[in-house]
Amino acid sequence: MKKLLLLTLILASTAFAQVAKPIEMPYIDYPMVKGDHDEVAQQYCLICHSWGYVLNQGKKSRPYWTGTVQKMVNEFKAPIAKEDQQTIINYLVKHYGYEVTSGH
Amino acid sequence: MSNINRRNFLGAGLILGASTLLGKETSQKIITSTSDFTPPVIAFPEKKPLKVISDRPPLLESPRDIFTQAITPNDQFFVRWHMPDIPTHIDLNEFRLEVKGSVEKPLSLSVDDLKSKFEPVEITSVLQCGGNSRRYFAGVGPATHGVQWGHGAMGCAVWRGVRLKDILHMAGVKGSARWVGVNGLEKPAMEETPKFFREMEIDEALSGELMVAYAMNGEDLPYLNGFPLRLVIPGHFSDSWVKMLSEITVMDEYRKSFFMDVAYTVPDNDCECVVSGSDFEYKRKPIAVMKVKSVIGYPTPNTVIKKGSRVKVTGVAFDQGKGIKEVMISTDGGKSWSATVLQKDYGKYAYRPWVYQWEPKAKGEYTIMVRAINRIGNIQPQVDEIGWNAGGYQYNAVDSVNVKIV
Numbered sequence: 053m054k055k056l057l058l059l060t061l062i063l064a065s066t067a068f069a070q071v072a073k074p075i076e077m078p079y080i081d082y083p084m085v086k087g088d089h090d091e092v093a094q095q096y097c098l099i100c101h102s103w104g105y106v107l108n109q110g111k112k113s114r115p116y117w118t119g120t121v122q123k124m125v126n127e128f129k130a131p132i133a134k135e136d137q138q139t140i141i142n143y144l145v146k147h148y149g150y151e152v153t154s155g156h
Numbered sequence: 157m158s159n160i161n162r163r164n165f166l167g168a169g170l171i172l173g174a175s176t177l178l179g180k181e182t183s184q185k186i187i188t189s190t191s192d193f194t195p196p197v198i199a200f201p202e203k204k205p206l207k208v209i210s211d212r213p214p215l216l217e218s219p220r221d222i223f224t225q226a227i228t229p230n231d232q233f234f235v236r237w238h239m240p241d242i243p244t245h246i247d248l249n250e251f252r253l254e255v256k257g258s259v260e261k262p263l264s265l266s267v268d269d270l271k272s273k274f275e276p277v278e279i280t281s282v283l284q285c286g287g288n289s290r291r292y293f294a295g296v297g298p299a300t301h302g303v304q305w306g307h308g309a310m311g312c313a314v315w316r317g318v319r320l321k322d323i324l325h326m327a328g329v330k331g332s333a334r335w336v337g338v339n340g341l342e343k344p345a346m347e348e349t350p351k352f353f354r355e356m357e358i359d360e361a362l363s364g365e366l367m368v369a370y371a372m373n374g375e376d377l378p379y380l381n382g383f384p385l386r387l388v389i390p391g392h393f394s395d396s397w398v399k400m401l402s403e404i405t406v407m408d409e410y411r412k413s414f415f416m417d418v419a420y421t422v423p424d425n426d427c428e429c430v431v432s433g434s435d436f437e438y439k440r441k442p443i444a445v446m447k448v449k450s451v452i453g454y455p456t457p458n459t460v461i462k463k464g465s466r467v468k469v470t471g472v473a474f475d476q477g478k479g480i481k482e483v484m485i486s487t488d489g490g491k492s493w494s495a496t497v498l499q500k501d502y503g504k505y506a507y508r509p510w511v512y513q514w515e516p517k518a519k520g521e522y523t524i525m526v527r528a529i530n531r532i533g534n535i536q537p538q539v540d541e542i543g544w545n546a547g548g549y550q551y552n553a554v555d556s557v558n559v560k561i562v
Binding site: 073074075076077078079080082099100101102104105107108109110111112116120127128129130131 | 192193195196198199200201202208209210211212213214215240244245294299301302303304344345346348349350379414418
């Protein structure tokens with residue numbers, strides 16, 4: 053009996069489909085450090101993902117950010133000119149990373 | 157940020173979270189902190205406030221105290237998408253799941269078709285992101301790639317739906333079929349960006365355990381967890397549990413893709429880790445079945461507890477589906493261990509809750525640790541034993557929480 057009741061509840065609750073109206077997604081204004089051509093990073097990086105992706109990775113090395121920008125261009129086909137890629141890498145390393153003095 | 161209206165970019169989308177294949181970073185001097193930025197805690201549609209790692213694509217992390225519950229409530233279940241363009245409205249009158257490719261009879265199924273034309277099945281299963289707990293790799297080596305999830309990129313739910321096998325049988329898989337590809341309605345920002353397309357071998361797809369789910373914990377799937385349909389692969393990391401599942405393509409040949417061959421892969425060796433040099437140099441394999449793991453739900457880190465209190469230490473444990481045999485606990489930083497009491501068994505793919513009654517007798521700082529072992533003898537590695545991989549995948553080392561007794 054209990055099982056039947058549970059089943060009925062399950063069926064009843066799944067009967068209401070969420071078709072009424074569109075969901076509205078909050079917009080988060082993740083902070084970006086100003087300067088060093090942050091506008092170039094804004095222009096390209098934010099086409100596809102929020103700045104939260106950068107902030108929530110912690111500080112990363114120059115080789116890391118270089119590889120990440122290359123991945124965006126080569127794998128995900130981000131339309132970033134060579135010169136702008138370098139600008140973005142420099143911006144990321146300066147404000148969200150560090151230089152590696154030895155190795156790499 | 158202020159001078160950019162990101163609405164202009166809607167429809168645009170890239171991905172991340174998937175690791176790149178850079179080498180293990182070698183710098184010894186710089187500690188790569190993973191806690192520089194504290195994500196805001198905000199309520200998204202159908203969700204209670206959760207840690208917002210990203211709003212686009214949405215990445216929401218559950219709080220640690222969620223692990224005091226064996227079944228994760230829908231409104232606190234974590235969220236992780238790959239593409240920024242997610243439909244904000246789905247009309248079930250129009251929505252169809254297409255089944256196509258190497259089949260005798262292509263299908264176009266509505267959610268009602270799934271509910272009325274197939275035998276319903278139910279399974280309780282953990283859903284865990286491959287990068288869950290990634291931030292803890294920073295305790296053993298360089299911070300790994302990707303956003304630094306805590307433990308909150310996992311949950312456990314009762315999934316209800318239809319066997320993938322039954323759908324494929326209705327379509328009639330051709331003898332030449334070797335692979336099944338799945339994808340959903342999320343879209344990248346640019347046409348050229350690879351789609352989030354996942355593949356599995358035909359035998360796995362026909363195994364009978366995979367499910368196309370239309371309900372989660374007795375309700376429609378929350379929008380952000382994949383309404384109206386998602387694939388459920390019990391025991392496996394979530395990378396192929398495609399959300400807003402809209403296409404099943406039966407294929408004779410494997411299709412090379414970024415999301416199969418590069419993202420969500422680890423070195424193809426016994427430890428699935430970097431032994432030396434760069435992660436680059438290794439042959440890759442996709443992450444698949446989950447590894448035995450337990451986490452503490454209460455107390456949470458830095459809890460202050462009165463001496464002599466009766467503390468009900470609680471948490472959950474799970475594995476790839478072999479079943480949890482025992483969860484050991486230490487309250488002295490790993491010097492001595494005791495058994496916890498396993499609680500109700502919700503099935504072999506579910507969380508196994510555990511409880512330990514603890515009465516701290518002296519004031520001071522304590523480190524509580526838990527370690528699970530499953531029925532085939534897989535045991536969680538100690539923190540300094542876990543193999544490092546650049547993507548930060550499959551973290552399952554012993555969990556620990558520091559508390560203060562006053």
